[in-house]
Amino acid sequence: MSDLRVRFAPSPTGYLHIGGARTALFNYLLAKKAGGKFILRIEDTDVARSTRESVDAILKAMDWLGFACDEGPFYQSDRFDLYRQKVAQLLEAGKAYRCYCTAEELDAKREAAMKEGRKPKYDGTCRNRSDQPDAPHVIRFKLPEDRLETTFVDKIKGTISVRHEELDDLIIARTDGTPTYNLVVVIDDAEMAINLVIRGDDHLNNTPRQILLYEALGYTVPEFAHVPMILGADKKRLSKRHGATSVMAYREMGYLPEAMVNYLVRLGWSCGDEEVFSMADLIEKFGLDNVGRSAGVFNPDKLLWLNSHYIKTGDPVRLAALLKPFLQQKSVDPEKGPDLIAVVKSLQERSTTMVEMAEGATFYFVDEVAYEEKAQAKFLKPEQKPLFEQLASELEKCPQFTEEQLEKTFAVIMETTELKFGKIAQPLRVALTGGTASPSIYVVLQVLGKERSLRRIRQALATL
């Protein structure tokens, strides 16, 4: 047991994406490893952009990935009183002030500064105003002038130092009175006793000013660990044009959560030459020490490989349950066909996603086999009639569709027809499955069972 307290704090302005999921994973893993607490906090201070749907989508994705939180979810929108109180505290202490500059004025100044090659920061117009008219205003945090720079040691990036001349007086409350991110994140992390903040390194630049806020509010500054970003193949920030970025989209595409977790953890973290990790492995082995410092490129191929690995080695009973919705989506009724678990077993090593498995499984469930045009033309020709007749009568005689019995039956067929196994198997495969690619023919026969198999052979016979 330790007192480690970490958190994942997504803003509900969309679904949970790949990068967020990895941040959540790192937090979760560390909490579990240390026997600490993993807290979930929804950062919805931007009322205009936050939606209930996004919250639900994020919660659902967290659940799918298996990241259960120990505390929360907490909603910042429930805590505005606390924030208001803290703003007042800063105001009273003279550590914050009202700023009456309009957004338009600020934009103009920013643009001008950029054009002149200066850093676009607030010029402090309202900093020393003595009057406080009752006009629309924001609240700004007064950058402390008692130090020239702020330095902290990041658990991943190392020592980070920023000179205060690079900073300005940031807005902590909007014109409408609502608090902004940099303020609330500090208040909540402090009030929730978070002692290690793990987040994307796009927050690295915010950290010094947040540290200043911690100090101004009299809070203990936590430790920080900034995880590198995830990029697309073109080294640009990962976005929709690189393919799906929503975690749940991968579930829909037939990915298993353990594959996603395994892929995500290896993107930026390593443990010698190991590639495959269960959640239990990760809780034992994961650590910030082996997290890389540079951005990584999202590689869908490797995710796919891991997915096929987990499908191959997965429990058929569980996979069968997972397969059902994918089958139903293709209008296949999983109840009307052979044993689903046997179906899964026959497809595990040749499926890379559950969607693919569903595609491969469909033929088992159809009432009437639909032949692929080419396959039919090549393997279901009139001259095959004697072969199929043989097949029908011998298989009819076969007492049980077991590997052993089927082998015996085929030995007989091979002898009487003087055909090699391949010459028999392929036409039969087409008759049974409609195509030329399928699991082993003995397996197909067994899974389908005697009755279905014979019906399909007779169906083929009728077309010759």
Added chain:
RNA sequence: GUCCCUAUCGUCUAGCCUGGCCCGGGACACCGGCCUUUCACGCCGGCGACGGGGGUUCGAAUCCCCCUGGGGACGCCA
């Protein structure tokens, strides 16, 4: 533009801290072969990197500096 971060195969990375065992290891992808009743799986093999330039040192992927590349931040978004 300014600041911050970063830099090993196409990609994820091991190695770097504690220089020599690394003319650099693993994985994905790719190519070839084997296996084989189809498609796959699997197995074997191959291709392929220390960004560039200066130092330090007997010796550098490993330490230092510069350059270049990449990412991020600069918002009344988070």
